Amino acid sequence: MIYLDHAATTPPRPEVAAAMAPYLGEVFGNPSGVHAVARRAKNAVEEARERAAAVLGAARPLDVVFTAGGTEADNLAIAGAALAPDGGGGIVTTAVEHEAVLAAAAFAGRMGRAVTVVGVGATGVVDPADFSEAISPGVAVASVMAANNETGARQPVRKIAEAVRAASPHTLVHTDAVQAFCSDPVTVAETGADMITLAGHKFGGPKGVGLVVVPDGVSLEPVVHGGGQELGRRSGTLNVAGIVGMVAAMEAAAADREGFRTRVGTARRRFEERLRDRVPDVVFTVAAEDRLPQISHLRVPGVTAETLLVRLDRAGIAASAGSACSSGATRVSHVLEAMGMARGDAAECVRFSFGWPHRAEDGTAAADAVAAVIGVLR
Numbered sequence: 001m002i003y004l005d006h007a008a009t010t011p012p013r014p015e016v017a018a019a020m021a022p023y024l025g026e027v028f029g030n031p032s033g034v035h036a037v038a039r040r041a042k043n044a045v046e047e048a049r050e051r052a053a054a055v056l057g058a059a060r061p062l063d064v065v066f067t068a069g070g071t072e073a074d075n076l077a078i079a080g081a082a083l084a085p086d087g088g089g090g091i092v093t094t095a096v097e098h099e100a101v102l103a104a105a106a107f108a109g110r111m112g113r114a115v116t117v118v119g120v121g122a123t124g125v126v127d128p129a130d131f132s133e134a135i136s137p138g139v140a141v142a143s144v145m146a147a148n149n150e151t152g153a154r155q156p157v158r159k160i161a162e163a164v165r166a167a168s169p170h171t172l173v174h175t176d177a178v179q180a181f182c183s184d185p186v187t188v189a190e191t192g193a194d195m196i197t198l199a200g201h202k203f204g205g206p207k208g209v210g211l212v213v214v215p216d217g218v219s220l221e222p223v224v225h226g227g228g229q230e231l232g233r234r235s236g237t238l239n240v241a242g243i244v245g246m247v248a249a250m251e252a253a254a255a256d257r258e259g260f261r262t263r264v265g266t267a268r269r270r271f272e273e274r275l276r277d278r279v280p281d282v283v284f285t286v287a288a289e290d291r292l293p294q295i296s297h298l299r300v301p302g303v304t305a306e307t308l309l310v311r312l313d314r315a316g317i318a319a320s321a322g323s324a325c326s327s328g329a330t331r332v333s334h335v336l337e338a339m340g341m342a343r344g345d346a347a348e349c350v351r352f353s354f355g356w357p358h359r360a361e362d363g364t365a366a367a368d369a370v371a372a373v374i375g376v377l378r
Contacts, residue, residue: 002366005318006355007149007179007295012249013204013356019248020206023241031238032229041240048247055250056196057187058213065212065230066243070178070199071100072223073212076234077174077195078104080220081141082113088221089140089171090114094126094155095338098176101143102334114138123286124153124339132163141172146180146191150322150335150351152295153286154180161192172218178202178210182253182356183261183292188213198250200242204356205249209242256356264354265293270363271352272296278371285336285349296352303377305350311373317366319352 003011023044029037031045046061053061067073078101082088091105095117102117109115116134120126126144135142142164147154161173174195177186182203186196194215201207214220214233226235253260275282275298285297300308305321312319322333336346352370354363 002317002369004352004354004366004370005320007152007202007351007353008320009201009207010204010355011357012206012245013252015252016205016245016249020241020245023244027240029240031240032227041238044240044244045238048243052211052247052250053213055187055247055254056213057189059188060216062231063213063215065214065233066238067210067212067234068208068224068236068239069210070098070176070197070202071210072234073197073199073210074098074100074176075104075107075223076220077197077212077214078141078143079108079223080233081172081174081195081218082108083111083221084140084219085221086219087140088113089138090116090136091141091143092116092118092131092134092139093143094118094120094131094145096120096124096126096148096153096335097143097145098149098178099334101145101176105143113140120338122340123290124148124151124335125290126155126160128156128159128163131160132167135164135167135171137168137170139168139171141174141195143174143176146175146177146184146186147292148335149179150295150333151286151297151339152179152291152353154184154290154292158190158192179295180292181250183257183264183294185257194218198246200246200249203249203253205246206242209239209246211246253356260356261293263360264356264358266360267354267358267363267366268293268296270360271354271367272298272363274364274367275371278367279374285339294354296354298350298352299345299348300350300374301348303374304347306347307377308350308374311377312370315369315373317369317373319350319370321350 029041031042050061052064172194175193178199196213199210283299332346
């Protein structure tokens with residue numbers, strides 16, 4: 001199997017399983033309890049919270065709220081801020097956000113909150129000036145992703161954060177950094193964001209666990225109601241093993257960023273160079289310098305994504321047509337539509353994504369395998 005779908009999910013890093021093992025066995029307590037077994041689990045969670053806060057540059061460990069994944073984290077940040085008990089307000093976001101953000105904004109809209117979706121250019125990048133024009137004092141939260149999960153296009157999050165604060169100092173800035181965390185510096189200071197969301201399985205951690213950074217003093221309406229865990233911000237028994245595993249992956253990914261960019265960036269460059277040699281009319285959606293080093297989003301004229309993906313799968317090559325959070329559908333991406341791409345062209349787009357296990361030399365072999373499948377289809 002040639003696995004080129006790391007933007008959908010990544011294999012766990014070796015240190016992750018070892019970190020999780022005690023909490024899948026003898027340290028099985030409920031961290032909300034008061035006895036010694038529970039305290040061992042609680043101590044593990046709080047130690048992980050401190051380490052996560054350190055990686056992200058959060059002001060204090062309690063700013064880190066653990067969730068059941070990136071989707072829940074985005075919902076808490078977006079709907080939670082818009083519907084906050086202290087009044088909340090409107091939402092401003094972009095047309096290329098992950099569906100977790102757009103759907104949370106739509107839900108808040110149905111609850112009576114104003115929602116503004118700012119368009120993007122042909123490269124999928126939003127203009128900070130356009131974004132700031134949509135900001136007013138009545139906006140509770142402004143959300144822009146660090147980098148797109150389909151095309152890899154990076155957004156100017158820091159510039160947007162500065163523009164938002166100039167227009168409305170009380171508006172919270174949120175960034176979904178799920179896809180960018182492996183390769184790009186993701187901290188409160190680097191992004192300029194108030195709230196940052198992550199999902200463990202996108203950087204070598206376990207599935208079913210994520211987090212959102214929420215600054216002290218920020219009021220959010222919970223989206224999961226119950227026992228009031230996580231200081232009342234997210235109810236439910238904490239996934240101790242998952243939390244510990246995710247934070248181990250966070251630390252490993254942060255320590256490996258420079259090597260990741262070099263290793264994976266070289267693999268992708270060789271992949272694209274070889275594929276262009278073998279398939280001269282292949283079209284790459286976003287310029288290399290404007291996107292994450294691990295994502296190659298491209299179009300093969302005359303071959304639909306659905307057809308290509310089926311044939312790639314038969315050949316033992318894993319890739320995708322876009323977001324893995326769209327119920328397996330191969331429908332035309334809202335991201336590509338927002339970029340102004342014709343529906344016929346968008347239906348021919350495929351995403352190949354590299355990850356932490358790849359070596360620089362893997363790119364050429366991967367391109368040869370993909371080109372061979374395209375050759376059969378043509």
